Amino acid sequence: MTAGTSSDTPAWGEAGLTLRQVHGQLTLEAAGDWVIATAPRLDQKIRDLPVAAGQKTVTIDLAGIGRLDTAGAWLLRGLHDRLAGSNLSISYSGVQASHRPLLDQVERVQQGTPVTVTPPSHLAEIAERTGAATINFCREAVAMVGFLGLLVVRLGGVIVRPRRLRWTSVVYHMEATGLNAMPIVGLLSFLIGLVLAYQGADQLRRFGAEVFVVNLVGISTLREMGVLITSIIVAGRSGSAFTAQIGTMKVNQEVDAMYTLGLDPAEILVLPRMLALLITLPLLTFYANVVGLLGGALMSWVELGITFSSFMSQLQSAVAVHHFWAGMIKAPVFAAAIAMVGCYEGLQVTGSAESVGRLTTQSVVVSIFLVIILDAIFSILFSKIGI
Amino acid sequence: MTDGRTDPDVVIRVRNLVTRFGPQVLHDGLDLDVRSGEVLGVVGGSGSGKSVLLKAIIGLLRPASGSIKVLGREVERMTDRQLRDIQRQWGVLFQDGALFSSMTVCENIQLPIKEHTDLPQSLIDDITRVKVAMVGLPPDAATKLPAQLSGGMRKRAGLARALALDPSLLFLDEPTAGLDPIGAAAFDALIADLQQSLKLTVFMVTHDLDSLGAICDRIAVLVDKKIVVDTMENLLDYPHPWIREYFHGPRGRAALAAVH
Known part of the structure; x- marks a missing residue:
């Protein structure tokens, strides 16, 4: 259905995360479309979530989620990690069958693998680059002399047998x-x-x-x-x-x-x-x-x-x-x-x-x-x- | 021919498409409907214009005549803004990945995310990590340049970039070609998973009979400059010689035996 929308911008539903306390039981209700377009707001909501002291368990209710993409699934995992970090035991309810493969996919991703190379310190980098350039220059020079030698040999071969050229x-x-x-x-x-x-x-x-x-x-x-x-x-x-x-x-x-x-x-x-x-x-x-x-x-x-x-x-x-x-x-x-x-x-x-x-x-x-x-x-x- | 403008289930609608290169006509009055949420496999002999059809649909190639509607809009008549919206909603995997060679895999994946959203960098990094893992690349591949990867890995990285924005429409040009059988099977499973959770529509040019059987809901066969679309079961009984040869040849039989 989403694919058939004809408005200028994709019609993303409002996404939300609400904290409810019913009979001393803490419940987090996730609702709406958890997709990349709503991710910035959801990310902020997860950060702002007040983690109540004295609580032992929390239930995350996913029944209200409409569409879920990898960004949303990642946020849910982030939510889990944050709650687990404050010693809460977490249970889920209302997980939709169609969301499960994606949630499992995200679950398997290792935390903290670097995606960018951290450059070494500035001074060390300059020294390293200078050294690499110097070594490279010398290698190039030697290789070029070798190449010249190869060419002379080949040229000699062609002079002996001009038909080969x-x-x-x-x-x-x-x-x-x-x-x-x-x-x-x-x-x-x-x-x-x-x-x-x-x-x-x-x-x-x-x-x-x-x-x-x-x-x-x-x-x-x-x-x-x-x-x-x-x-x-x-x-x-x-x-x-x-x-x-x-x-x-x-x-x-x-x-x-x-x-x-x-x-x-x-x-x-x-x-x-x-x-x-x-x-x-x-x-x-x-x-x-x-x-x-x-x-x-x-x-x-x-x-x-x-x-x-x-x-x-x-x-x-x-x-x-x-x-x-x-x-x-x-x-x-x-x-x-x-x-x-x-x-x-x-x-x-x-x-x-x-x-x-x-x-x-x-x-x-x-x-x-x-x-x-x-x-x-x-x-x-x-x-x-x-x- | 049913009037498709009122049918929200049709994501891609091609009518009367004619493409030609000089005197050579590739498609002559081709009609095709791709429904929302289906995986459509496109097959055809070499030079029958499978990739050309894909290029025409995503607007890289202007057809000689005919109309192509994607998500309800005519591709050729879109404003720049509309085109950007549509481009945000589709992902394209080219045959050899088409990664930007001066950027690392991670930068390649992040480029569309940075261009189209304003997520914080930490979240972008996280999403990149998820995509890299999803397509089955080792984590250290993220920092490598495309030239340092094998052909199969480049393809996976290209898929990760195509999936960067979690598109609702995915175009794949021979996605499993060049992957080992295990990788190809894992790729099929990945597409099936994503398709379930994202309600993806997949337009897949492929020659991999195993993926045709495993994940395609319908199969489009390009023969005689036109297209025949049906389920695998029905296509098996088609009398057309090329279709018969395709599905009942030695490789077709082996793949079918595996499916059933």
């Missing part, structure tokens, strides 16, 4: 990570070229050394900006995609299935992505360099009146070819780092969809971090050998 997959990932990234990489590099030239022109004009804008734009774009901007975009774009793709496969147990079919996930999932990025990132870097220089040339012409041909000849005389190679040689190294981190984090996904999200974030952060660290190492190396 999934070339379709490689081409697919080249399109996804390279071709599709061209608009955004081009736009950002062009803008960076513009900004470099504009800022440089502003400063160099004070010394009347406007023409050195070409050196500034050329060297900074070719050595650092082109490759760095490209790598960071690709890490955000493709590194995260690698983690999410492999992670989702992990959640769906596709990776497990691969393993049981005698297929090697490292060879099928990781190598094609790695190879694709090793090919496309240098190409993208070259493209970014060209577009960046174009941006610089445009701004030099607008701001300083340096024509395109004089920009080119100044570029040729000022920027030696080793600057170009110093930038380009970083690209495959960065590509390997991004692909490795992206795939590694993807394979770390366990069970839930939530860990896909968490590890994707981690993948982007770690790969950008690695790219910048590697760039710094390259700078030190280059300055030591005097390039």
Whole structure:
């Protein structure tokens, strides 16, 4: 009947608990619907119940109860516990047959099992988390070196037998990570070229050394900006995609299935992505360099009146070819780092969809971090050998 | 066709339901009445649209045409407020539990209680404990994340969340699939218990012939894009080949032998 009500709110009956004393006999009469909607009031009534001193027995009369749900049944148990706590012996009357299964269910529940974890004290928690993060970081680093080793071995296997490689997959990932990234990489590099030239022109004009804008734009774009901007975009774009793709496969147990079919996930999932990025990132870097220089040339012409041909000849005389190679040689190294981190984090996904999200974030952060660290190492190396 | 608007005993009324995905028609003019306080088992071959029917009734999927009334109201034409009221009165258990993966089991169960009532936290904790015990989960499971549970335990936790507000209408999508036979039997007993004390109406998509025999009052069979509803005894004598095969196949016979 209750289910058929058509009012806006379910028609809960008034619930009540009344204490009666008839011929020295104490009776508690429960009435109405003991359901979750009436629970707050009933809870309060049970708390406010005056427990008379000098009484030995009490009868709880349940005959007046209409509907009973688990919340109501729990309150009845709470009432029992409270009365028993004041040394009353309790008897029941009027228990309806339809309520009995639920009352029995609730009776079986153990009291006091914690449902929430109590967090340790604040300071201890900070120490614990720091420790766990440190240990985790070291483990990750070791595992990542191990993963790199595995990849090198697999790569060697593929070089010996190139037929084993999934070339379709490689081409697919080249399109996804390279071709599709061209608009955004081009736009950002062009803008960076513009900004470099504009800022440089502003400063160099004070010394009347406007023409050195070409050196500034050329060297900074070719050595650092082109490759760095490209790598960071690709890490955000493709590194995260690698983690999410492999992670989702992990959640769906596709990776497990691969393993049981005698297929090697490292060879099928990781190598094609790695190879694709090793090919496309240098190409993208070259493209970014060209577009960046174009941006610089445009701004030099607008701001300083340096024509395109004089920009080119100044570029040729000022920027030696080793600057170009110093930038380009970083690209495959960065590509390997991004692909490795992206795939590694993807394979770390366990069970839930939530860990896909968490590890994707981690993948982007770690790969950008690695790219910048590697760039710094390259700078030190280059300055030591005097390039 | 009897006019059901005046019949308070019908909780779910489906009339002339048509659902289709592209050119594929799943239900074609399907009629169904679910009566208050009954346990209705819905069966049908794979791809016959059992889960789709369930989704259409709870408003997750918009049918191509037809009317669906739950608790006397058209599902598609409800205001947000009415929908909230109805949602408070039904509980849904999805196939794999559909627990929120970033919350512990206990937080999952407490979420609807906190959202729809203003009980004190201590009472909410108590009710959570009751639900956890009711569905047969060990007490320490309450503090775990769904990813740390087995498939069967996730299902139980999902049921605990569906029961959090003690709904009057319970939708179960293959509740006993993936449970061991003992757990499945205990689950059947639990549904029967709850149904008695709460006067629950249960809409259960299932393939478990044992639960069909043990707890279902009536059985709805989805065949030929329509539905046939009857008691188990009467369905046994139906001439339709699929229904015959279903109840008289080797598994059907074994389950029936156990019931009688």
